[in-house]
Amino acid sequence: MSTVGDFIWKKDFCIPSKTEAGHAILDGVVLQLQDFEWSQKDIFAIQLAFEEALVNAIRHGNQSNNRLGVQVHLEISPEHFLAQISDEGAGFDPDDLPDPTLEDFLERPCGRGVKLMRSFMSSVEFNELGNAVTLEKFRSNPLPERFRKEEMPESSEAAAPAPSVTETVQSPSQETADEDLDDVSSL
Amino acid sequence: MSELRHISINVVNDICVVHLLDNRIVDDMNIYELGTELFALVEQNGYEKILLNFSNVGFLSSAALGKLIMLYKKVAVRSGVLKLCNITPDIRELFTMMNLDRIFTICSNEADALATF
Numbered sequence: 001m002s003t004v005g006d007f008i009w010k011k012d013f014c015i016p017s018k019t020e021a022g023h024a025i026l027d028g029v030v031l032q033l034q035d036f037e038w039s040q041k042d043i044f045a046i047q048l049a050f051e052e053a054l055v056n057a058i059r060h061g062n063q064s065n066n067r068l069g070v071q072v073h074l075e076i077s078p079e080h081f082l083a084q085i086s087d088e089g090a091g092f093d094p095d096d097l098p099d100p101t102l103e104d105f106l107e108r109p110c111g112r113g114v115k116l117m118r119s120f121m122s123s124v125e126f127n128e129l130g131n132a133v134t135l136e137k138f139r140s141n142p143l144p145e146r147f148r149k150e151e152m153p154e155s156s157e158a159a160a161p162a163p164s165v166t167e168t169v170q171s172p173s174q175e176t177a178d179e180d181l182d183d184v185s186s187l
Numbered sequence: 188m189s190e191l192r193h194i195s196i197n198v199v200n201d202i203c204v205v206h207l208l209d210n211r212i213v214d215d216m217n218i219y220e221l222g223t224e225l226f227a228l229v230e231q232n233g234y235e236k237i238l239l240n241f242s243n244v245g246f247l248s249s250a251a252l253g254k255l256i257m258l259y260k261k262v263a264v265r266s267g268v269l270k271l272c273n274i275t276p277d278i279r280e281l282f283t284m285m286n287l288d289r290i291f292t293i294c295s296n297e298a299d300a301l302a303t304f
Contacts, residue, residue, distance in 0.1 A: 019215055023214075047246060048248070052248065055248065101285055106286060112253065112285065
């Protein structure tokens with residue numbers, strides 16, 4: 001399946017270790033997925049995994065220390081979702097977590113977030129240190145015609161990508177986080 | 188009971204029917220407060236039969252699941268019964284994937300659930 005190359009939404013953020021800041025990004029992600037006509041089921045799955053990854057980075061990675069930042073890189077297209085989330089913590093070994101779906105661990109609190117990510121995403125990869133995670137999901141419902149390259153007229157105004165789709169915002173420093181969040185919230 | 192912000196309750200016979208009021212149960216403070224309100228039903232009010240109605244809930248995090256599991260344990264230790272109803276298909280799938288449908292009794296709607304206590 002071929003997607004129009006211009007239909008990709010890329011953003012980079014550095015946010016403080018507050019879940020509210022993460023939720024503002026998530027709101028923007030949901031709006032973009034809806035704009036690309038992802039199914040409600042896929043959007044629910046992405047929300048769930050992204051929320052868990054952010055909370056892990058903020059609470060477990062950075063210990064909710066506001067002086068530490070969380071880096072978020074996002075790439076969303078009509079077919080593919082990718083999020084890389086990294087914190088400044090010591091990291092952890094995801095393979096050390098117990099499987100919370102096993103009978104003996106059903107009522108215990110640890111490992112449920114990572115299990116949710118793995119259950120709802122196409123792939124979940126941690127870096128070696130365990131302080132960065134990459135989430136990927138591929139669209140499950142058919143791609144709408146307006147996103148198919150072969151059916152897009154070259155000079156059609158209706159088929160032209162929205163300006164926000166191709167916008168890439170770099171925000172390497174924590175000082176720019178509020179500006180970026182405003183940008184996402186307004187989408 | 189102190190003011191309830193995240194649940195509303197009505198008692199049918201001796202069953203405490205609890206409507207969860209938040210559409211998204213993700214915020215740390217809201218989850219903490221929700222847990223406090225739910226646990227008080229068991230620990231302070233002494234309800235042993237509780238039905239949680241999820242009709243308003245569209246999304247919840249693993250931290251919220253943790254509170255539900257803690258509520259289940261508090262009810263179970265008193266030999267009580269906890270049931271859930273009106274859960275969206277997405278959240279139902281979440282429970283299934285996490286194997287939590289093995290500890291929670293999930294009913295399709297409130298009437299069905301009340302009939303089976």
